[in-house]
Every structure is written in structure tokens, then in C-alpha cells.
Amino acid sequence: xxPDREVAIVAFAQxxxxxxxxxxxxxxxxxxxxHEVLRQTGCKTSDIGFTxxxxxxxxxxxxxxxxMALDGVGAWPPIxxxxxxxxxxxxxxxxxxxLLTGEADTALVYAYGKSSPGSVRDVxxxxxxxxxxxxxxxxxxxxAALQARALIDAGHTDEPELAAVAARxxxxxxxxxxxxxxxxxxxxxYVVAPLRTGDCPPVGDGAAAVILATGDRARELCARPAxxxxxxxxxxxxxxxxxxxxxxxxxxxxxxxAGAFDRPVDTAELHAPFSSQEVVLRRALDLDERVRxxxxxxxxxxxxxMAAGLVRLGEAAARIHRGASDRALAHxxxxxxxxQNLVAVLEGDSRA
Amino acid sequence: MTAAPAPDTLxxxxxxxxxxxxxxxxxxxxxxxxLRERTVLxxxxxxxxxxxxxVEYDPETAAELRDLVEVGATGTVTTWAxxxxxxxxxxLATPFAWVLVRLDGADTALLHALDAPGPEAVRTGMxxxxxxxxxxxxxITDIACFEPYESVEGHEALGHDGTFDDPVTGIVAPARLDYxxxxxxxxxxxxxxxxxxxxxxxxxxxxxxxxVPPRGAxxxxxxxxxxxxxxxxxxxxxxxxxxxxxxxxxxxxxPYVYAHIALDGAGLALHGRIGGIPYDQVRMGLRVEPVWxxxxxxxxxxxxxxxxxxxxxxxxxxx
Ligand SMILES: [Zn+2]
Numbered sequence: 015x016x017p018d019r020e021v022a023i024v025a026f027a028q029x030x031x032x033x034x035x036x037x038x039x040x041x042x043x044x045x046x047x048x049h050e051v052l053r054q055t056g057c058k059t060s061d062i063g064f065t066x067x068x069x070x071x072x073x074x075x076x077x078x079x080x081x082m083a084l085d086g087v088g089a090w091p092p093i094x095x096x097x098x099x100x101x102x103x104x105x106x107x108x109x110x111x112x113l114l115t116g117e118a119d120t121a122l123v124y125a126y127g128k129s130s131p132g133s134v135r136d137v138x139x140x141x142x143x144x145x146x147x148x149x150x151x152x153x154x155x156x157x158a159a160l161q162a163r164a165l166i167d168a169g170h171t172d173e174p175e176l177a178a179v180a181a182r183x184x185x186x187x188x189x190x191x192x193x194x195x196x197x198x199x200x201x202x203x204y205v206v207a208p209l210r211t212g213d214c215p216p217v218g219d220g221a222a223a224v225i226l227a228t229g230d231r232a233r234e235l236c237a238r239p240a241x242x243x244x245x246x247x248x249x250x251x252x253x254x255x256x257x258x259x260x261x262x263x264x265x266x267x268x269x270x271x272a273g274a275f276d277r278p279v280d281t282a283e284l285h286a287p288f289s290s291q292e293v294v295l296r297r298a299l300d301l302d303e304r305v306r307x308x309x310x311x312x313x314x315x316x317x318x319x320m321a322a323g324l325v326r327l328g329e330a331a332a333r334i335h336r337g338a339s340d341r342a343l344a345h346x347x348x349x350x351x352x353x354q355n356l357v358a359v360l361e362g363d364s365r366a
Numbered sequence: 367m368t369a370a371p372a373p374d375t376l377x378x379x380x381x382x383x384x385x386x387x388x389x390x391x392x393x394x395x396x397x398x399x400x401l402r403e404r405t406v407l408x409x410x411x412x413x414x415x416x417x418x419x420x421v422e423y424d425p426e427t428a429a430e431l432r433d434l435v436e437v438g439a440t441g442t443v444t445t446w447a448x449x450x451x452x453x454x455x456x457x458l459a460t461p462f463a464w465v466l467v468r469l470d471g472a473d474t475a476l477l478h479a480l481d482a483p484g485p486e487a488v489r490t491g492m493x494x495x496x497x498x499x500x501x502x503x504x505x506i507t508d509i510a511c512f513e514p515y516e517s518v519e520g521h522e523a524l525g526h527d528g529t530f531d532d533p534v535t536g537i538v539a540p541a542r543l544d545y546x547x548x549x550x551x552x553x554x555x556x557x558x559x560x561x562x563x564x565x566x567x568x569x570x571x572x573x574x575x576x577x578v579p580p581r582g583a584x585x586x587x588x589x590x591x592x593x594x595x596x597x598x599x600x601x602x603x604x605x606x607x608x609x610x611x612x613x614x615x616x617x618x619x620x621p622y623v624y625a626h627i628a629l630d631g632a633g634l635a636l637h638g639r640i641g642g643i644p645y646d647q648v649r650m651g652l653r654v655e656p657v658w659x660x661x662x663x664x665x666x667x668x669x670x671x672x673x674x675x676x677x678x679x680x681x682x683x684x685x
Contacts, residue, residue, distance in 0.1 A: 088588025152477060206447045255466050
């Protein structure tokens with residue numbers, strides 16, 4: 015589709031992603047990034063037309079945990095607000111639709127996750143089908159490992175190549191001051207074979223925020239807005255045994271609908287928490303060596319659950335803001351083995 | 367007024383545990399009842415594929431599926447992963463392989479555990495069979511696990527009417543997640559003060575409102591509340607209700623009064639029980655003070671101070 019209104023990401027902020035943030039409540043963790051995106055744009059809370067957030071009660075272990083974080087937004091007098099029990103990338107999608115409808119000209123999107131209070135491997139198992147899967151407690155690493163084995167058996171990758179993905183990601187993360195695992199580190203032992211420690215994302219806490227704006231408002235707020243040329247998200251069958259785990263047709267379809275294949279991109283921020291998932295996504299998106307993949311280090315270097323997808327959109331946008339990219343693809347995923355996938359295409363105005 | 371110090375981090379175990387009680391549709395009921403009877407059922411799609419485990423709607427076409435078939439208890443591993451450290455709730459307590467198994471006669475694979483001596487004994491394409499649980503109740507865990515079993519693939523999907531005596535119509539899926547709760551900076555300060563029988567709030571640097579208990583942010587201004595302020599101990603009842611039904615496990619006689627209490631110096635009311643006065647004499651404007659029980663970690667209740675009632679104008683903004 016070709017949107018009637020131009021919408022851009024005009025500001026992005028993220029916390030340092032840390033193994034634990036015991037001294038901070040969620041709202042205390044979120045507030046600095048909210049203030050940072052407002053500062054970048056000079057906006058006040060009262061200037062924002064729509065606010066949308068992404069988080070998960072299961073990470074916090076508390077019902078309606080997002081209402082606490084709302085205090086950091088300044089929700090009185092009343093604001094137009096929404097929440098998705100998903101990664102903030104999907105909150106951004108909702109905000110984008112809201113702006114396209116003309117109901118608002120600016121939107122604040124934020125997401126946060128504290129994985130440190132619980133065991134995120136077990137917590138994520140509660141999103142599985144409750145009849146056939148959840149009673150077996152397959153954890154998130156186990157499911158990713160099944161996918162990795164399928165890829166290796168199909169000849170799409172091998173363990174050295176997975177190690178190289180991990181090493182490149184953490185090497186790139188050295189330039190990212192917010193990353194949790196910057197720099198080289200050993201691949202380690204098998205967590206669930208064939209995945210080793212190095213193939214798995216760090217467990218940690220973090221938050222991110224972006225501001226979206228339409229048309230001329232975006233140009234006022236940002237020297238080089240990252241225009242959202244298209245965005246789409248798709249889902250596949252829930253049952254893992256029905257899917258071809260070596261492929262990601264939902265990513266390919268979302269990318270197609272977002273216009274990703276119309277012209278080449280120079281950057282791709284892929285939400286691939288496991289090294290093996292980058293292999294799947296590269297194939298699904300037809301990315302070759304000319305595309306800079308995850309210059310931020312990606313989710314292998316920092317994976318704040320519920321914010322990591324929004325961070326991909328933010329990182330891609332920030333590269334456009336600073337002129338390091340002209341056309342970038344951002345991807346977010348949710349669910350086991352890349353079940354749900356969102357793809358956005360961002361562009362900067364051409365430079366004289 | 368002092369800048370809130372960085373308090374020691376408080377932490378406490380938090381267990382979230384719940385039994386999800388779920389009803390089953392006709393297909394899932396037949397499948398899980400079948401497991402209880404050592405019979406594995408799948409469902410046939412419009413284009414002839416057999417889905418195991420079965421679903422009620424075709425994942426590709428969304429067509430309703432009701433054509434049950436019986437498949438074999440033997441199958442082929444389509445992918446696997448070696449789990450060296452089993453976690454709580456997983457099918458086996460010793461190291462095992464997670465497997466997707468395509469049962470003979472099926473076109474899709476079922477996730478379960480494979481009992482094998484080590485990863486070198488597992489490969490994609492290996493033949494396996496179901497090891498049934500000794501006690502079966504109509505759940506996916508009626509399959510204890512898979513085990514290696516050399517055999518040729520022979521079973522064809524056979525028609526099955528899905529009828530069993532005493533069908534399973536629901537499952538209880540218990541979930542338990544363990545957390546370590548840490549309350550964050552503002553609430554930690556509040557909890558530390560309570561141990562000294564003091565109540566502290568935090569003042570918003572922008573609008574000066576004092577929040578009790580503090581959560582670290584002013585919801586009006588969206589900024590951090592950083593200045594710690596001691597409030598109370600006395601306060602004013604702003605509104606109240608009379609509780610007539612005893613909560614389970616509560617050893618307080620009904621009726622009793624639960625009230626909103628604006629502690630002196632606080633910008634909003636917190637809530638507490640009112641004691642030391644007959645329930646029908648509690649009123650808006652009543653002046654109260656906290657009563658701490660021996661070793662209590664928060665005020666047990668509030669009782670009248672004996673002062674004259676507060677003037678309505680002094681607390682009307684805090685209602
Ligand atoms: Zn304020």
C-alpha cells in the first residue's frame with residue numbers, strides 16, 4: 015500500500031541494556047528514555063497526539079504492570095493512549111496506523127522489559143499452545159535449537175557459520191554504548207545443542223522510545239526524518255510441526271507488502287535473538303553481502319524482551335537520522351521460532 | 367526534606383501460580399482422550415494432509431476440520447535438539463532430546479521429548495516410538511516421551527470416529543513462574559521507612575504534590591519524584607466504606623470501616639482500616655493516627671486522635 019500521509023520516526027532513545035536493574039522499578043527505567051526523545055524533539059507530553067506502549071505482564075509477574083509505567087508519561091490530564099501486550103514494534107505499528115488515519119500528527123511509542131526478576135526461558139514458554147505444548151515446558155532456547163538443527167540438516171548453515179554470526183554481532187556491538195555484550199567472547203558450551211551460549215541472546219533489562227510525526231511536523235522536529243515507506247506484519251501457524259522451520263514466509267510476505275523488494279536497502283536491522291534466526295531471515299529477505307546487517311550488534315548483543323524489536327526500528331531510523339543510511343529495513347519478531355514478523359522500510363530524504 | 371538516598375536493594379520471592387482450566391473442542395477432546403487409551407488421532411484436511419497433533423481449523427485455509435484418523439505410535443524424527451540440563455516441568459529429568467516427530471501416517475510433526483543416552487544416539491530421520499505414561503489422564507503428558515525404535519514406516523492413517531467412553535472434555539494446565547521481586551528506588555525508600563514506623567512520600571519537583579506511597583514518577587508531570595518527604599503520622603478520613611462481608615482468611619470482625627486517609631503533608635490519600643471507634647461513628651473529616659502492631663511492617667489500622675474534625679475545605683482536593 016502507499017500511505018496517503020507521510021510518517022517518520024523523528025527521535026529514538028534506549029537505555030543501556032543491563033543484566034539486572036534491581037534498583038529501578040519499570041517506570042524508573044522507562045522515564046529517562048521518554049525524557050530523552052522529548053528532549054530530542056523539543057516536544058512536551060502535551061504536544062503528543064497519541065501514546066502507545068509494548069510490554070508483558072508475564073515478564074513482570076504482575077497483572078496490568080504497564081499501568082505503573084504510564085506514570086512516566088504524564089497521563090494527567092488524560093491522554094490518548096494504548097498498549098499492546100507485545101514487543102513495542104507492534105505498538106509502533108498501531109501508532110503508525112493512528113497517524114495514517116489523521117487522528118494524530120505525533121505519537122510517542124515506548125517499550126520495556128525486565129527479564130531479570132524471572133526466568134525468561136520459562137516465562138516465554140507460557141505463550142505456547144496450552145493443550146499440546148505448554149504442559150511440556152519447552153523453553154525458548156530449546157525451540158530455537160530445533161530450528162537451528164533443521165537449518166543445519168537442510169545445509170543452510172553449520173556451527174562455524176553460526177559462531178561467525180555471533181562474533182560479528184558482538185564485534186559490531188563494540189560501537190554501541192548501550193549494548194549488553196559488546197566485543198568478542200567465547201562461543202561457550204551447548205545450552206541446548208546445536209546452540210551454544212554464544213548463539214543465544216543475553217538476558218537483560220532495558221527500554222526504548224521513539225517519536226513519530228507526520229509530514230511537515232516531522233521536518234520541524236528532525237533534520238533528517240526516517241520516513242516509514244511501508245510496514246506490514248504477518249503470522250504463521252502456531253504449531254511448530256506444521257511449519258517449515260528453515261523458512262520464514264511471513265517475513266518475506268511482510269517485506270513484500272512493506273515494499274522492501276522494490277529497491278535495495280543498504281542497512282537491515284534484524285530482530286534475530288538466536289544466531290540461527292539471522293540465517294533464516296537473510297534468506298527470507300534476500301539480503302546479500304552488500305547489505306549492512308545489524309550494525310548495532312542486534313539482539314545477540316542486547317535483547318530486552320518486548321523492547322528489542324522496537325530497538326531495531328529505532329536503530330535503523332537513527333542511522334538514517336545521522337546520514338549513515340538512506341534506505342533501511344527494520345524487522346521485529348515475536349513468538350517461538352520466528353512465528354510473527356514485522357517489517358518496515360525506512361528512508362531518508364535524498365541528500366544534495 | 368532530604369534527597370532520597372540510594373537504599374539497599376530489597377528483594378523478595380514472588381511466585382505466580384495458577385491452574386488454567388480449559389475446555390476442549392471435539393477434535394482436541396478426541397485426541398487427548400485417545401492418548402489416555404493409547405490411540406493417536408490426527409485430523410485430515412481438505413487436501414488430504416493429516417495433521418498430528420490435530421487442530422479444529424485448517425492452518426492454511428481456516429476450513430473446519432472434523433475428519434479424524436488414527437495414526438501410528440511409531441514415527442520419524444524431523445528435527446531435534448539435545449537438552450543437557452532439563453528444567454522444571456519438562457518431560458524427563460535426565461538429559462534428553464527435544465524432538466519433532468512425524469508419526470507414521472501423519473504429514474506434520476508433534477513436539478515431545480526423546481529418551482536417548484546421549485546426542486550421538488540421536489539423528490534426524492531416526493525411527494522412534496511412543497513410550498506411554500503408566501498413569502494417563504487425557505493430556506499430552508500421557509505420552510511420557512519417545513524412545514528409539516528401529517522399524518519400517520508402515521502405518522497408514524485409518525478412519526476413526528473419535529468416540530471413546532468417558533471422553534475428556536477439559537484440561538487443567540497448571541503454570542508456575544518464580545520471580546524475585548525488587549521494588550525499585552522509590553518504593554524501596556518507602557518500605558525502609560516503614561520499618562522505622564515512619565511513612566515517607568516523594569514530592570514532585572514540578573507541581574510539588576507529595577505522592578504516598580511513592581512510585582518514583584509524577585503521573586501529572588511525567589517526571590521523577592526525587593525529594594523524600596515524611597508525612598503524617600496523623601491524617602484525615604476523606605471518604606470511607608463499611609465492609610459487611612468477611613474476606614476469606616481475615617480475622618477482623620465485620621462490619622468494619624475501610625477509609626481513604628490523607629496523611630498530613632501528603633498530596634493524595636492512601637487507604638487503611640479504621641479501628642478504635644464504632645463503625646457507624648466514622649465520618650469524613652475524622653482525624654486519625656496509625657497504630658502499629660508489635661513487629662508489624664505497616665500500620666495495622668488507624669484510630670481517632672481525639673482532635674476536632676478537619677474542616678472540609680482542608681481535604682476536599684484530596685477526595
Ligand atoms: Zn508533578
